[in-house]
Amino acid sequence: MLNLNFNPFPVLRTQRLLLRQVVEADVPYVIKIRGNEEAMRYIPRPRAKTEEDALGVIAMLTNGISEGKSINWAICNAQNPNEIYGIMGYVNFYPQELKAEIGYMLHPDYWGKGYVPEAIIAVEKFGFENIKLELIEAKIDPRNDNSRKVLLRNNYQFDRLMQKEMTFENEALDSEYYIKHRM
């Protein structure tokens, strides 16, 4: 059985990062990150452009945590946890299969510094050891070379290609799935 009780919220730490809950005071960063065209290019979700949009995103993240349906962390500067580089977490749980889908994004100012590879290790450790996952799955747009690099370097294996799996803004989108089993 998965342990989907996230109260108190599990703060995670790595060498350079602190991973904490996204709260309402983070609205400006949520707009900066979830409103950024480049960061959202391969994420089929509407961009958060206004304070209202950002509050909607934060409410969705908060409800996901309290209902045990998802858990997302703000990826912060460990020296200044008010500064958010990006957001990462388990965006869906599949309790029957002891599986979760992982998702992550950074503002482009923070790309190429190895932050997601660093954060993913802590998030996976929490997933396998605390949530008791057996399998983590990641789904990417096949054009998203940067995301594929992160997964392959982190020992995810290609599982399947789903063609025209979903439609977003009138475009039929393919998805590549990558998986990692608990060791």
Ligand SMILES: CC(C)(COP(=O)(O)OP(=O)(O)OC[C@H]1O[C@@H](n2cnc3c(N)ncnc32)[C@H](O)[C@@H]1OP(=O)(O)O)[C@@H](O)C(=O)NCCC(=O)NCCS
């Ligand atoms: C995919 C992503 C999370 C990678 O995180 P990261 O912390 O930057 O990962 P890395 O530091 O390991 O960099 C990965 C690759 O990004 C590329 N990259 C780095 N900086 C870049 C930049 N400024 N512009 C374009 N590509 C860049 C590099 O090719 C790098 O690979 P390399 O190490 O072989 O040079 C990040 O690019 C991102 O947030 N993208 C937008 C959101 C997104 O697509 N999320 C995934 C949805 S499935």
